[in-house]
Every structure is written in C-alpha cells, then in structure tokens.
Amino acid sequence: MYLTMNDKQKEFMAEAIALARENIRNGHGGPFGAVVVRNGHIIARGSNHVTLNNDPTAHAEVVAIREACNVLDSFQLDDCEIYTSCEPCPMCLGAIYWARPRAVYFAAGKEDAAQAGFDDAFIYRELDMPYKDRTIPSEQLMRNDALTVFTEWINSEIKIPY
Secondary structure, eight states: OOOOOOHHHHHHHHHHHHHHHHHHHTTSSSSOEEEEEETTEEEEEEEOOHHHHTOTTOOHHHHHHHHHHHHHTSSSOTTEEEEEEEOOOHHHHHHHHHHOOSEEEEEEOHHHHHHTTOOOHHHHHHHTSOGGGSSSOOOOOOHHHHHHHHHHHHHOSSOOOO
C-alpha cells in the first residue's frame, strides 16, 4: 500500500535523488542521497562518500544523520524525517533506528539496488546465522570482564541514557 505524497514530500525526495545523481556525476561515490527534515525544512544532506573518503560507513543516510545531529546538537533525531534515494541497507537502518527519527521515506527499493550491484541480501542472511558460521567468523572473548563495564554503566550517576 502506498500513501499519497504531498508536495513537500515530493520536494524532499527529489532533493535526495538529486544528491544521488550529483554524487555519481562528480565521481564522489555511489548513487545514493539522503536528507533529514525537521519542521518542514531540510536541516542536513548526505551523499555516499564511501570511495571518496575511504570510509565504508560513509553511506548517504549516515552522512546525513551525522550532519543533522551536529545541527541539532543531539544524538537523536526527534521530530525528524529522513528521505533517502534508496531503501536503507542494514547498517543505515541500524543507524536510523538508533537516531530515532519519526519516519523514513525511500525511493528505490533494495531489489533495485541489487540490480545495480549493491546487493545487501547477504548481510541479512548473515545476521540470521550463528556467529561462528558467518562469512567473517566471530568469537566471544572475555564476556565476564565486559559485563563489569555494563554494571558500572548501570550504576553510573553521570550517564546519559539513550
């Protein structure tokens, strides 16, 4: 089911798509763009800078979230919306959930991204596997020592919960 877009939503999504197009034309990275909107105004923009910055975390959504958090001087995007040119990958989706915006809107789907060579399906499969069976094996070490840090956090009087 698709909701009806209003003119402002069209404007915001068009900006995200324009950022994606500009990014590839400038040779700065992949075809992805995102904007963060608050109170009907774009407060942050991001485009994919993975290859430009040699940073695998510099996806458009993450770049936009970082900028928006700086603008708002907050680690959460309360009352914000994110418009992105493509359905967020697992990493970006995680960042979005941690940032807690009110809504996310995307244009192209993950299947469209896969057809262009950006296939994240393997990550979704990996997340469902036992950690020792994943492509990049993982092993838990020193759990009890790490648990003492969580206890210290729980008991801290200067923590900022999130």
